C-alpha cells in the first residue's frame with residue numbers, strides 16, 4: 629500500500645490550520661521554510677513543491693497504522709489497548725544519582741545511557757528545556773548530557789527537528805526518546821515511499837514515553853510567569869489521582885496548581901490522539917501507578933528486549949512483575965484515550981468514514997468504540 633504524499637501548502641491547510649499539529653518537529657530542520665517558534669510551526673516563506681518530506685513524515689496527514697506496524701514490527705496493527713507487546717514489567721534505574729534527577733524511576737535516562745555505553749547507539753536525541761522552560765530537541769553524545777535532559781516538561785516540544793538535523797551529520801546510530809506522536813512520525817519516515825527519508829536507517833532505538841496530553845508552551849509560560857519567574861523552575865510533576873494537581877518545583881519551593889487551571893493549555897491536537905503508550909517504540913516507559921519511584925516498562929521489539937535484558941544483567945536497571953491491577957488500569961486508561969480520540973475525530977469530520985488523519989479499517993474502529 630502506498631502513502632499519498634503532498635507538499636508544504638497542504639501540510640499547512642490540512643494539519644496546521646485545522647489544529648491537528650502535535651508539534652512533533654518532524655517537518656522542521658529539513659528546509660529553509662518551516663521552523664518551530666515558541667511552541668508553533670511557522671512557515672517563513674511559500675514552498676511550491678508538490679511532494680514534501682514535511683507532509684510525508686507528519687503523523688497528522690495520512691497515518692496508515694497497518695503499514696506502520698508491518699514496517700516497524702512485521703505484523704498488522706493490533707488495534708487493541710496497548711499495541712505490540714512482548715512483556716510488561718515495572719523498572720527503575722539502579723543508580724540513585726539518576727533516580728534523584730529523573731521524573732520517576734529514571735529508566736529512560738539509564739537505558740539511553742546504557743545503549744550509548746554499549747555502542748548500540750552513538751548519540752541520542754532527547755528533549756531539554758531552556759531557562760524559560762521552553763523545551764526543544766537536542767543531541768546527546770555522553771551520559772552527562774543524557775542526564776541533563778532527565779525529567780518531564782509537559783509543554784510540547786519539536787524534538788524531531790533535532791533528529792532531522794542530527795541524522796544529516798556524522799552520527800551513524802541514533803536513539804530517540806519520543807512521545808507517542810513523535811514515535812509515529814519516526815515510523816512514518818521508515819515507511820515513507822520517498823527516496824530521501826532523512827537517513828532514517830541510522831535510527832537504531834526508539835524509547836517511547838507514555839503521554840495523555842501536552843501543553844501549549846506560550847499559554848502555559850504566560851500563566852506560570854504570573855506565579856514564579858520561569859528561570860527559577862527546575863521541574864514539573866503531576867501526582868497520581870485523586871490529587872488533581874500540576875506541581876511546579878523551584879530550587880526551594882513547590883507550587884501546587886489545580887490541574888484544571890492548566891487544562892485550557894492542552895494542545896487541541898491531543899484531543900484526537902489515540903496513542904497513550906507510544907505503540908511504535910522499541911520500548912515504552914511511563915509512571916508505575918501506586919509504586920513510587922518506579923516506571924512501567926513495555927518491551928515491544930526484539931531490539932527493545934535485547935537492550936532491557938542486557939541492562940538488567942549488568943545491574944543498570946532492576947525490574948519486578950507488574951501488579952495485576954496495574955495492567956488492568958493501564959489497559960483501561962489506554963483504551964479510554966483511544967475511544968475519546970476516535971470519538972473526537974468522528975465528531976470533527978462528521979463521519980465514521982472520514983477519520984481525518986487516521987487510516988483504520990471499519991472493523992478496527994468498531995472494535996475500539998465498542
Ligand SMILES: Cc1cc2nc3c(=O)[nH]c(=O)nc-3n(C[C@H](O)[C@H](O)[C@H](O)COP(=O)(O)OP(=O)(O)OC[C@H]3O[C@@H](n4cnc5c(N)ncnc54)[C@H](O)[C@@H]3O)c2cc1C
Nearest residue numbers: 730731732733734735736737754755779781839840914915
Ligand atoms: C508531555 C508528556 C506527557 C506525559 N504524560 C504521561 C502520562 O500521562 N502518563 C505517564 O505514565 N507518563 C507520562 N509521561 C511520561 C513520564 O512523565 C516520564 O517521562 C516517563 O515515565 C519516564 O520516566 P523516567 O523517570 O524514566 O524519565 P527520565 O529518566 O527523567 O527521562 C525523561 C525523558 O523525557 C524526555 N522529555 C522531557 N520532556 C519532554 C517533552 N516535552 N517531549 C518529549 N520528551 C520529553 C527527556 O528527553 C528525558 O530523556 C509524559 C511525558 C511527557 C513529556
Ligand code: SF4
Nearest residue numbers: 649650652653655686
Ligand atoms: S504534527 Fe509534526 S510534522 Fe505535522 S505539522 Fe505538526 S510539527 Fe509538523
Ligand code: SF4
Nearest residue numbers: 808809839842898901
Ligand atoms: S497526546 Fe498524543 S498528540 Fe498530544 S502530545 Fe501526547 S502523543 Fe502527542
